[in-house]
Amino acid sequence: MATASMAKKTVRINGCVASAQAAKYSDVDVITAYPIRPYTATMMALAQMVANGELDAEYIVADSEHSQLSIAHGAASSGARVFTGSSGVGVHYAYELYSPISGSRMPVQMMIADRTLDPPGDFGSEHTDALATRDMGWLMGWSCDAQEAFDNHLIAYRIGEDPRVLLPQMVCQDGFFVSHITTDVALPDSGQVKEFLPPYKHPYPLDPRHPVSHGPQIMPEQGPPLQLERARAMEGAMTVIEEAHEEFARVFGRRYDPWIEEFMTDGADVVFFMQGGHAVTARHAIRHMRERGAKVGLVRLRTIRPYPTDRVMASLSRFKVVGVVETNMGLGSVSSGGSLYAEACAALYESDKRPLVLSFMAGMGGEAIVLKEFYWMTNKLLEAQKRGKIEKRTHWVGFEE
Amino acid sequence: MAVIEIERQMLPMLGSPNQGARFYNPDLPQTEPFVPGHRTCAGCGPSIQYRMTSKASGDNTILVGPTGCMYVANSSYLCTPYNVPWAHTQIGSAGSFTAGVAAAYEAMIRKGKWKGAFPNIICEAGDGSASDIGLASISGALYRDHDCLIICYDNEQYANTGIQASSRTPYGGMTTFSPPGPMVPEAKKLFPKDLARMMAAGHPHCYVATATVGYPIDLMNKVRKGLNHKGAAFLMIYTPCQKGFVYETPRSIDLGRLVVECGLYPIWEWNHEAREYDYSFRPQHMRPVSEYLKLQGRFGHLHAEHIAKLQKFANEQWRMMGVEVPEALVRATNPETIADMASAEAAAAVAHTV
């Protein structure tokens, strides 16, 4: 049974379905599913595709997220292309597996539709679920709409399965704002995908004809070279990430900067620095503010792991004030706010021209960041610019004057 | 495009070439997927089992090793005794990683991405993994009927972490998490989970059986039956641990027989077609539980009342198997007929030097 052949078309789908389509186009071999809102819709779509015969894959309803990722690990170790996903606490239920999967160099792909972590239950989107795993060695980045989600999934397989990389990928999208809002998505034809994405071939799979052992116990002395190798893989991925995006542009005609998207940054004094779906609103807000003469722009981080330190430094150093929009919780962090602030500041530390940096807790709990809030935030940035000093490192949007 | 039929291996049963007085082993397969040079303890019961299992399975095999002695001791340090593919996985991922391997091969063979007979996929999970932290993942794998064999090598404790109680540790079993003391003279008050029966009862479409290293050919045949079964199979195999049980090292196989002869580890097979238990296995002798307990230091603290309680448990196991309990074993449930383990006659010499 073969996966169906598809022709180019534009469809009106949400981010979840776009991810499912990407998995189908990628002819994945094994899908592991476990229900948790809001990513479940991806797995529902895939179940129907498999049932319809559109996609030939083993569709496994796991008994938990921990099992989901373990099944994925086992399948990838055997040489199968694997697709899985989760949201919120589900992402954390599987936490034990992230380092092993990454350290064993298995290019599992995980679709994450963000959801605020408990307590209590809250279907709305915060990025903490995936962000909290950012040091585990997975390639990670956020899409801001369904089209980008679809594209990022394909690009992620291409990068992750590259023999120079061999790392798992978390392709993240905001729950609801991306996952459940329907937009136009241009789907390619199968031939384009075939050209762009070679078959997955791990150099040392679990194959009885070429027996190897994965993950023997080591002594501490043997640890450092292995850790170094992991670090090299993550850093080495940067070249491959750039190649892949270049190739994507060539084959599909859509070009993305691998690392950051700059929007109306020409001549900007202050910029928002953020990732994910709220950037869509941000663009609208910036357009309006620009019309009113505010010199504000947007720098959207597309890939957070590996962190494009030099690019971020080069980019943000051109501005006077940087406002990091944190749609995540970094309790007790450097900024007493979220997690992105610290990384941005660290990236800027070596710069000759460090801007002022402050952060905004916005969109928490999955609330929309409305235009008014962007205007308020922009004012804060401009005030800081005028003052020449930040008021404080973190502002809680909607809770302050 | 033509549908690719997946070829599955069918391994023949090892028969004894002659019944009756002859005791020769059948002609054993030559291949040794498990090779020496691993750092398990001398006389390690799980190693003995691992070797027999992998020999029975052959070269077209993939082994999965959740964290435990059969991961750590076997592969320390950055080495491997496995001549077939093997992967470490998390202690709770026994069933799930294995399911992933099985699913991968179903997909890859069907989609023409891998050519060959479907590999024998065997997960070797300790009882800590299988009965506690990995229970759900194994149940999931059995329920979903992946074509694989999941083995619980049951040494009745978490051995690799230095001997701690698991839900398979027997009543009265001393471990570092269940030490004896004035508040707990029996050391461990709880009777173990009947893991194998849980798996049989809960997943009646699977092949489920118990075995011990005391009956190697039976063990190897059950491994083959499990592998031949199209779908999921589960074996719970008693594998004594010298470190945790504290016995004279050469007795590993002997303990595997004694535990059955004392009724503490019934050997049975679940017939998934007839949906009933096959209790036909009979050990050569029936013995009182003290014959088994006295050989192990981990039971050295038991008083007569505790031993009597274990005898009662053993008698229940016999009855479950449809075996009539002889008068002597019924009497042995009366504490007055039993000596404490600590008394000189009851305990056999454990530390035996050259």
Place this chain on the structure above:
Amino acid sequence: MSTKGTHIPDWLQVPFAGITPAPSQTKGQDLFPTGNWRAIRPVYRDKMPPCNNACGTNEKIQGYLDLVKRGKYLDAYALIKEDMPFPSVTGRVCYHPCEQACNRGQYDEAISIRAVERFLGDLGQALPKDVVQPGPPNGKKVAVVGSGPAGHSAAYQLARLGYEVTILEKSAKAGGLNRGGIPDWVLPKEVLDREIERLQELGVTIKTNVEVGKDVTWDDLRTKYDACVLAVGLTEPNSVRAEGEDKDGVLYGLPFLREIGMGTSTVKLGPRVAVIGGGNTAIDCAREALRQGAEEVTMITVESGKHEMPAVPEDLHDMLEEGVELMHGLAMTAVLGNGKVDALQLHPARFTGAINASPIDVDRETAPAKVAVDNVIIAVGQHAAIKWLPDEFKTERGTIKIDRFGRLGDTMFFAAGDIVQAGTGRQLMVVNAVGDGKRVAFNLDKAVRGEPQYERMAGGDVITDLNRMNMTYFPHFPRVQQAMLEPSSRKRTQDEVILSFSEEQAQEEANRCFSCGTCNACDNCYLVCPEPCIVRLDRSNGLYKILVDYCKGCRVCIEECPTGCLEGVPELDFDTGVVRMDTAFAITPGLHGRQAAELKTVADRTKEI
């Protein structure tokens, strides 16, 4: 880039992602030779099985039983023939000290070894050409005086060593006690004749009706031959020194049987026959008497009960089954009758010391009993007729004096069999005579070649304690019984009483053999090793090798060895060349780098599955 400029030194090289290539099945995981953990090393040391040890000629009984188990009957027969020339004979007549010694007797029932030997002997007789060949001729001539078991055995071994052997037999037919002392219904004459034929096929010349001391002298022997074996046996029957022993109708055991065996008997027995004596010859006489027409046969013994009689218990049982009466504690003090015996006078008697080896104390105070008989057969042992032997070589007991090698002083004369064993405490039986003849033949050969000679071999480590073996592996199984003719009919015929094993029976019985102390390739050790570090070299002859680089000395193999051939040897000095592991690392630096390099080639090597 933080990893820019980093370099992993050679000694820290590890394979990609810690993925290790599979080790070799033949070399093991050679990064870690775990052998230096052990304090005890298992070794295969075959012990002496009690059957081999008890056999008068040290047949390799365990060995041939093992071959029978495997269906290799010809090899088994050939193995017997190394030490025993006529298994068809001993398979019928031997008193089987092997079965008495058999360890299985402590467990359930001894192996029916004699019956298996008979099965193999008969198989050998059926071969058109025997498996044994004469040795390349060495130009030396040997005379063997006597064609009984000892002489036959000596001649057989000497022929295999290349000697030109001439047997000098005083009777008309060859065979000695085999022919003359053992009835046809135990050992049919065709079977014996065939064995004698086999001996002649080896080039041995047999001259019958030649008696030393009459037809041939001591000096003839000394000068005409390079060496000589005297196996003349004890041919003269003992007397009980009773009054009237010279009357008609008084017969002596051995001559009675011998004449029947030679076919020259003219004896006509009356209906009531008494046999004096409690040994095997007496039993044979009693049973033969029934077949010669006696209606009532009574055996009269000094021994106070069956348990004291020096007879083989089965034969005693078979005799009683045939209806012979048994009287104990009596000695015949007079033969009554007018020129011909018609009654016996019996007084109570007992041995003063060892049974059958001490003077008899007769109680003449008590009134004697009288038993009416037509014939009495006196079977109380034999003595030698060696008038022709120089006196210096005679012992006080009337046997030949030999040194511990069986040699007469410095001469090239050797003696073997009953003629030297009588009175030494060794039981006088066929197999002991065969063994003696064999050893003497080898010593003769050594003497001829000027080499040192050997005494009878000591037992070595004879294994008799079941605790040294593992009984778990032996289910209880009854002894396979040979079929027998029915007692009431068989006592009237010369038909063989005990019937042969079939092939299935022989195998079934051989299967019961424990193979005491001797490896028989059961594969137990191979199967239970946790490493595994026991390698099968050649399963058919039971050779295994322990990989000492890896053996941790757990001794599970020793415990599970059913035969007890594995034992533990303390090893604290690591003098076997095992590398000590001081660190947790691989034993030499760079081995993980080797793994790294090997891993890269994994895709190029395809394992057959």
